[in-house]
Amino acid sequence: MLNRFIAVYLREILILRRRIKRQILSMSVSPLLYMIAFGYAMGKGARFDGHTYREFLIPGLVAMSSMTQAFAIAVDINVARFYWHIFEEFQAAPVSNTAYVAGEVLAGITRAMLSVVIILIIGLFFNVSLDYGTVAFWLAIALDSFVFASLAVALAMLVKSHADQAMFTSFVITPMAFLGGTFFPVDRLPVWAQKILFFLPLTHTSKAIRSASFGNPVNYSSYLLLAIIGVVFFFGAIHCVNRARD
Amino acid sequence: MIRIERLKKNYGAITALDGIDLHVPAGELFAYLGPNGAGKTTTIRILTGLTRRSAGDAWLNGFHIEKEELKAKKRFGLVMQSINLDQELTVSENLDIHGRLFGMSTSERRRKIDQMLAYVDLIDRKKSLVKQLSGGMKRRLTIARAMVHSPEILFLDEPTVGLDAAIRRRIWALIKEIQKKGTTIFLTTHYIEEAEFLADRVAFLDKGKIVVIDKPRSLMARTGTWAIDQMDKGNMKTVYFRTRQEADAFVTGQKESYTLRRVNLEDSFLSLTGKKVKC
Numbered sequence: 001m002l003n004r005f006i007a008v009y010l011r012e013i014l015i016l017r018r019r020i021k022r023q024i025l026s027m028s029v030s031p032l033l034y035m036i037a038f039g040y041a042m043g044k045g046a047r048f049d050g051h052t053y054r055e056f057l058i059p060g061l062v063a064m065s066s067m068t069q070a071f072a073i074a075v076d077i078n079v080a081r082f083y084w085h086i087f088e089e090f091q092a093a094p095v096s097n098t099a100y101v102a103g104e105v106l107a108g109i110t111r112a113m114l115s116v117v118i119i120l121i122i123g124l125f126f127n128v129s130l131d132y133g134t135v136a137f138w139l140a141i142a143l144d145s146f147v148f149a150s151l152a153v154a155l156a157m158l159v160k161s162h163a164d165q166a167m168f169t170s171f172v173i174t175p176m177a178f179l180g181g182t183f184f185p186v187d188r189l190p191v192w193a194q195k196i197l198f199f200l201p202l203t204h205t206s207k208a209i210r211s212a213s214f215g216n217p218v219n220y221s222s223y224l225l226l227a228i229i230g231v232v233f234f235f236g237a238i239h240c241v242n243r244a245r246d
Numbered sequence: 247m248i249r250i251e252r253l254k255k256n257y258g259a260i261t262a263l264d265g266i267d268l269h270v271p272a273g274e275l276f277a278y279l280g281p282n283g284a285g286k287t288t289t290i291r292i293l294t295g296l297t298r299r300s301a302g303d304a305w306l307n308g309f310h311i312e313k314e315e316l317k318a319k320k321r322f323g324l325v326m327q328s329i330n331l332d333q334e335l336t337v338s339e340n341l342d343i344h345g346r347l348f349g350m351s352t353s354e355r356r357r358k359i360d361q362m363l364a365y366v367d368l369i370d371r372k373k374s375l376v377k378q379l380s381g382g383m384k385r386r387l388t389i390a391r392a393m394v395h396s397p398e399i400l401f402l403d404e405p406t407v408g409l410d411a412a413i414r415r416r417i418w419a420l421i422k423e424i425q426k427k428g429t430t431i432f433l434t435t436h437y438i439e440e441a442e443f444l445a446d447r448v449a450f451l452d453k454g455k456i457v458v459i460d461k462p463r464s465l466m467a468r469t470g471t472w473a474i475d476q477m478d479k480g481n482m483k484t485v486y487f488r489t490r491q492e493a494d495a496f497v498t499g500q501k502e503s504y505t506l507r508r509v510n511l512e513d514s515f516l517s518l519t520g521k522k523v524k525c
Contacts, residue, residue: 007346011332014343018334085330092294093347094319246257246297 004095008103012076013110027069027115031061031122038183039126048185051214055130058123059210060182063144065119066112067180067202070145071173073108074152078165081156087244097241101153101234108149109142116141130213136223140208143226147201150233157240181206201229247272248293248399248432253302255288255454262288264454265302270447272307272398275421275431277441277462279511280451281521286434287327289451290403293432294324307398320348322399323392327407329384333377337368337387340376341394348395355394362390366420382413389420393429400424402433406440418443438512448511452519465514473513476504486513 016023039054046053081087090100120132131137159165180186180202186194197203204222211219248270255263263285270276278286291297293304295315304311309318331340338359345355363369366386371379379387385405392400402421406414414437421444425431435441441448442462450457450465458465470486472493477483486509487493497504515521 003346003349007343010346011335011343014339015332015334084333085326085328086332088296088324088326088330089344090347091296092319092322092324093344094316094349095347096316245295246291 001096001099004093004099005103005106008090008095008100009106012073012104012107015076016107016111016114023111023114024118027065027118028122031065031119034061034183035122035126049214052128054123054126054128055214056185056210057183058119058126058128058130059213060206061119062116062141062213063180063202063205063209064177064182065115066141066145067148067205068173068177069115070108070112070147070149071152071169072111073104073149074156074165077104077153077156078159078162081244082162091245097238100241101150101237104153105146105149105234105237108152109145112141112145112149131215132213134212134215136218137209137212139223140205140212140226143223143230144201144205144209146230147205147226147233150230150237154233154237154240157237157244176200176202179203181210201226247305247307247430248276249305250289250293251303253289253292253304254300255285255292255297256300261454263292263300266454266456268449268456268459270430270432272430273425273428274446275425275433275444277445277448278432278434278451279436279438279441279448279515280434281436284451285454286436286451287403288454290324290401290432290434294322294401295319320395321397322401323395323397324401325388325392325403325405327404329381329388331376331384331387331391334375336373336375337363337379338372340387341391344391345394350395358394358396362394365393365423366390382409382416385409385413385417386420389417389424393424397429399430399432402431404434404436406435406437414440438510438515442511450515450518452521457518462511466509466511469514469517470509472506473509474504474506476500476502478502484513484516486517 035054035057039057048056077087123129155165155168159168179197180200186197186203189197204225208219208222211217248268250266250268253263253266266289278289280286288297292299293306293311295311299312306318307321309321311318332343335343341359341362342355345358350358360369363372366389368383368387368390371383376384376387389405405421406417409417418440421431421433433444445462447459448462448465449459470488472487472490474485474493474496475482485496487496493506497506
């Protein structure tokens with residue numbers, strides 16, 4: 001099984017390596033714009049919990065970017081499935097659904113980690129240097145990307161076209177990116193809104209990453225919740241791969 | 247060896263396969279001939295695990311396609327109708343990923359990749375990106391990829407569709423070479439000459455059912471040896487004859503223009519199903 005899992009992962013990494021310049025550029029654009037527009041211009045002078053808005057924003061962008069980049073694996077899977085028909089190569093090979101999902105999810109996590117490193121470098125250019133050396137910081141990112149890469153694989157198997165995939169991104173991922181504590185603290189919203197946002201994985205990731213970056217105590221419940229959601233999505237993805245056969 | 251028993255596939259109210267029974271012995275080159283929508287690709291997709299069967303059973307070299315799925319999948323190589331290669335990877339990377347998917351060791355992969363690329367005459371393009379190859383090269387690469395793990399059965403789904411005549415003949419020679427090594431080949435095609443040239447046996451498939459299975463020569467002999475095509479009230483009419491003398495006698499005194507030719511598998515298909523293969 002290990003050899004097969006590595007094959008699935010290696011394929012994605014070889015493609016990523018071939019696109020690396022374009023990929024780094026595209027991963028840099030959004031965080032850079034957010035930092036200029038919100039962190040530098042609009043957020044100038046604003047402070048949250050004793051930190052500048054730029055310091056508040058960087059962990060949020062890390063959470064958001066690890067989510068969007070991990071979820072972006074769905075686009076690559078869809079292109080492989082609907083356009084190049086490469087997914088059939090996996091389906092016809094003696095590869096278990098678990099090995100396939102594990103390979104794709106790990107590829108999603110790798111992309112997410114790359115995007116996080118880019119944001120941290122961008123942060124340095126804006127004189128933002130937080131505590132990134134903790135296990136809590138990187139574990140929160142790993143769990144966040146695990147959740148969304150697993151969700152991406154599951155949805156990539158369920159959608160019938162590229163358009164379906166884009167619709168899901170518009171209705172779920174984009175609202176979550178803006179409401180999950182990336183740009184403002186969720187506790188500034190009305191209580192009823194906070195209750196709804198509690199169920200979004202990104203809310204917990206933003207909190208956990210921000211807390212780790214600021215050197216605050218670790219909230220273990222956020223990590224546990226993300227791990228549970230990730231495992232549920234991972235097994236859901238395995239089930240969905242089986243359903244992808246017509 | 248491929249064994250299929252009462253295989254059925256329904257898509258809602260549409261019946262794609264309607265109780266197929268088939269036995270292809272080891273080493274045979276078997277052609278599945280029929281018009282578009284007859285069920286050729288559906289059969290291959292079920293046998294290779296891409297599509298679920300509705301009913302019936304099938305075994306590949308003794309392994310059930312669903313109950314022993316991973317074991318069955320190790321037995322075959324698959325060349326799809328579409329060129330499903332990773333365009334952004336190199337020729338050797340495509341084969342290497344395939345070898346890993348089939349659990350081959352590093353040394354085994356290296357040896358077989360070079361061997362197969364030499365076999366399909368692409369060894370000098372080993373480091374090229376797939377997107378830089380021509381259509382014929384890509385098709386040869388898909389065949390090489392399907393053969394990297396030394397499968398006992400090779401499924402070829404319309405392997406020469408869209409290729410020009412010269413490249414098609416080159417692919418045919420390659421397929422014949424593969425068969426000589428003892429590989430069982432299951433070929434779907436709607437090119438009559440392809441089935442005539444390559445196949446040991448041919449099955450005619452129409453509306454999800456096998457109409458007849460026989461050797462190409464035997465099938466053609468059932469129809470006749472000579473055929474005359476002529477226009478009859480705006481429609482093409484074909485008449486079949488056992489001997490050349492019979493055919494010559496038929497056209498004696500004919501004022502309409504006509505074409506005298508040898509009977510081919512298209513004629514056999516037409517006489518058995520009432521329709522042409524290339525619909």
